[in-house]
Amino acid sequence: MNAKKSFHLPRRQVIRGILATTAFGITAKFGTGCSSSAPETQATSSGEAKPIVMGFIYVGPKDDYGYNQAHAEGRTGVAKLNWVKTVEEASVPETTSVEETMRNMIEQDGATVLFPTSFGYYDPHILKLAKEYPEVQFFHCGGRYEEGKHPKNVGSYYGYIDEAEYVAGIVAAHTSKSGKLGFIAAKPIPQVLRNINSFALGARSVNPKITTQVLFTGDWAVPVKEAEAANSMADQGIDVLTCHVDSPKVVMETAEKRSIFCTGYHANQATLAPKGYLTGAEWDWAKLYSDYAQMIKAGKTLMNGGIPHLVRGGLKEGFLKLSPYGSVVSADAKKDADAAKEKFMEGSMVVYKGGIKDNTGKVVIPAGKDLKQQDGELEKMNWLAEGVLGSVSS
Incomplete structure (x- = not known):
């Protein structure tokens, strides 16, 4: 590179x-190498x-x-x-x-x-x-x-970057013509699964029949597998890609080459896909x-x-933000996405409302039990939501 x-x-x-x-190095190594405390804060010569x-x-x-x-x-x-x-x-x-x-x-x-x-x-x-x-x-x-x-x-x-993922899912669903979204992920750990599920739930709030295909690469940075997954998804008719890997660069660039859309993650990748970049979930x-x-x-x-x-x-506390909308994002998509974002800012949005099933049909959050963002149960997530195609063991 x-x-x-x-x-x-x-x-x-x-x-x-x-x-x-x-x-000096010898003195430093043997003089502090076994120290059990950090250097004390001292005043400089100027006080x-x-x-x-x-x-x-x-x-x-x-x-x-x-x-x-x-x-x-x-x-x-x-x-x-x-x-x-x-x-x-x-x-x-x-x-x-x-x-x-x-x-x-x-x-x-x-x-x-x-x-x-x-x-x-x-x-x-x-x-x-x-x-x-x-x-x-x-x-x-x-x-x-x-x-x-x-x-x-x-x-x-x-x-709670899954808040931004939920909003990105809304934009993706509005933009997709095939009703097929793709999510390339590193490992099926709770933080990753929560992002996948929130993205999918956001999309299904717009189109209840839309699907999100997930593929796990097995590690945080494996560009070859990420490119293969992106191309495979494009071949299957998936027309919006996103990911949870250390560097979304390959996924964004591959989506652009295949003339399909993408939403980013971690940072702003708009320059990598100037035609197809919709928005993204960014840390701050x-x-x-x-x-x-x-x-x-x-x-x-x-x-x-x-x-x-x-x-x-989350969004309310300023820990994260949404990438600016791309030029292809419709007015309706912006309207629905902004409305959801505003609810997160107010603290009134509940992504994981009771009555949610996993992708095997099992009820994972029973009716009447809503899980708020700070609920510790969400940090132990080990399932994929209804509408997500894939397996946590894949």
Whole structure:
């Protein structure tokens, strides 16, 4: 992709080299390598407090038009606070490599707040490092914090981005001529299933007979499988594609090449499909990261109870947004989509109203039982809604 990429040394390798070849590195490694606390906040020579150092870690490149780019844009937002210093590293695997990166950020950069963003970083890597560094706060995107089981310096944040997916489903249903939608997903975990189901339910609020074909690739970034899935769906007459993978780039570009429509995810991919891009479900992490920074500046922490261990929010809280509508989106589609969005902003929209069946005909939410966005049961979702073609085991 980037011709310069092959010459780029990961940040952790550079630090490892410094530690191996300098006397300072030896001192730093053996002097702090077993430390169980973060560097203390001290005043600078001018008497001003040192900035809060926040570390951000991504599993893929920062310019992936997707998950990692959205978090990197959030880092850029919080870095605008002049009392915050940020460090970051991209393309860190969900292995012990992330433990090395976290240690380097703590011991060499003085980070006291870490945002290791990828799903696979949480267990065991974040949980392990949190025990080693009880003064450092670890915030993970999507992980489920369990009181009494997980370290108190671990927090979880996530957004109800399925709200934006529901709205995107409305636009997709209005645009589709075939009544067939396609959803390419990485893994059948609750967060992904919730997005699929909300997209499908939004579409069926417009057309009760519309279907959403789902295909799981098995991992977060497998461009070849994503392209194959997109082409296969186009061959089947599906005329609107969307996805939940780390980088929607391949899916959006393939849809454009096949002259079908698409809705985006994570970030804005309108430039990748200028003719067929309808809208998209985007994260807006800058606000949340800035909120965390303000709380920490005020002396609040996960450990003293000032910062909640579970933070969730949707359109109303500013955790996410919709991509601007594409030129092909009809007036009727905009009207219905805007109406749904307004209900989410008011807090009156209920996506998972009682009486919902899964795609095998089983009632999964009985009549009279409505699940609101913050209901913990939705974070354990293991089913696909009626109208979704596919299986959680596929």
